[in-house]
Amino acid sequence: MIGILLLAPCIKVCIKCNTHLLETGEYFNFRDKKKGLLRPDCKKCQSIYRKEYHKNHKKEHKEWSEAYYKEYILREGVREKRCENTHNWYKKNIDHVKEYDKEYLLKNPNYRIDYNKKK
């Protein structure tokens, strides 16, 4: 009887929407994956919260990510690694790139003329 109780999945109540859900990674994000600790709010509530937060903090996020990128790109080997990755992607997807270029030129017939004017 005790064994059956231990194997039964536990129910966890979301602190935001009060929904009863299975206490698993399917319904709750991990707070600490190593320790197996789950967040107190469910994935749906977290998603709503994140979207709302992003909407209200767009400017700060943009400033933060620009500052981070400036610092990140200066780290040793980052620029070289990014160039290598881009080059590898290009080699793997050469057919896709050619097809994309062809379609782009059909949709934007003045692209080359405008590009040469800018030079």
Ligand SMILES: [Zn+2]
């Ligand atoms: Zn919830």
